Amino acid sequence: MQLPGGLWHNNQRNRRFSFRPLTGEMELVLAEIAGSDASLPAKVTSALSATLDRVGGEVPTGSLVETLCVADRQFMMRILSVYLGAEEVWLTARCKHCGEQFDFMVNQSELPVKEAGEGFPFAPVETSVGFYRLRVPNGADQLAIATVDNSEAALQTLLERCIMDLPDTLEGLEDSSDFIKKIRAEDLRKIETAVENVAPEVATMAQAACPECKGANIMEIDPYMCLKQGSAGIFTEIHTLASTYHWSETDILSMPKIRRQRYLKLIDRSRGMVD
Numbered sequence: 001m002q003l004p005g006g007l008w009h010n011n012q013r014n015r016r017f018s019f020r021p022l023t024g025e026m027e028l029v030l031a032e033i034a035g036s037d038a039s040l041p042a043k044v045t046s047a048l049s050a051t052l053d054r055v056g057g058e059v060p061t062g063s064l065v066e067t068l069c070v071a072d073r074q075f076m077m078r079i080l081s082v083y084l085g086a087e088e089v090w091l092t093a094r095c096k097h098c099g100e101q102f103d104f105m106v107n108q109s110e111l112p113v114k115e116a117g118e119g120f121p122f123a124p125v126e127t128s129v130g131f132y133r134l135r136v137p138n139g140a141d142q143l144a145i146a147t148v149d150n151s152e153a154a155l156q157t158l159l160e161r162c163i164m165d166l167p168d169t170l171e172g173l174e175d176s177s178d179f180i181k182k183i184r185a186e187d188l189r190k191i192e193t194a195v196e197n198v199a200p201e202v203a204t205m206a207q208a209a210c211p212e213c214k215g216a217n218i219m220e221i222d223p224y225m226c227l228k229q230g231s232a233g234i235f236t237e238i239h240t241l242a243s244t245y246h247w248s249e250t251d252i253l254s255m256p257k258i259r260r261q262r263y264l265k266l267i268d269r270s271r272g273m274v275d
């Protein structure tokens with residue numbers, strides 16, 4: 001499959017990625033990551049490095065997965081959720097017009113994706129204090145600001161990390177934090193637009209019509225849904241397979257999910273014949 005952005009390595013962009021065959025072991029690891037106290041960006045990095053086979057032609061170590069842009073990470077987490085069996089997801093919302101609660105379904109693999117613009121992962125910006133380049137924010141940047149409460153400080157940290165070259169028109173500037181103090185509100189808007197132009201994007205909102213009053217509602221669609229998918233199922237499956245075939249837990253967990261599902265169906269069918 002192809003990433004909307006891609007890994008930037010040796011001045012080349014590589015968009016390919018693939019997951020490993022899904023086993024029960026991986027599902028257990030994911031359940032443990034989801035239930036841990038780690039920050040969301042850290043959970044995403046762990047989940048992806050535990051399940052990816054290759055990304056951008058490379059082995060998916062934690063530090064490599066951190067260098068992928070935010071939308072690439074969201075995109076892979078959504079594909080992982082589909083891979084785990086959640087293509088169709090039912091969400092519940094309260095209508096902002098009539099107050100009625102309603103359910104609506106999304107097909108995760110059909111949600112819109114905007115591919116990266118030209119120049120990705122770099123965005124050139126002409127500001128009041130000169131021309132410079134920014135890098136599209138990635139997982140490591142998210143991690144760096146995950147514990148910063150103050151939004152202004154978070155923005156400052158993000159800018160410091162994402163500035164690639166300082167303008168050569170300025171003299172006497174020691175580092176990027178000095179530079180950031182000189183830029184104005186209008187520059188910030190330009191920076192935001194420039195980064196948005198090249199950054200890929202994954203839909204995190206969708207419009208749904210209320211079945212009661214037909215009013216339009218904007219719904220949030222979590223790209224990290226696979227961290228919330230239940231892990232209780234895997235224990236029931238281990239129990240069913242172990243008590244039927246007397247296989248060990250290790251054997252069951254090392255089996256590809258598809259094979260596990262086939263045996264479970266056979267057990268269901270033979271039970272149906274007995275009952």
Ligand SMILES: [Zn+2]
Binds near residue numbers: 096098099100210212
């Ligand atoms: Zn309504």
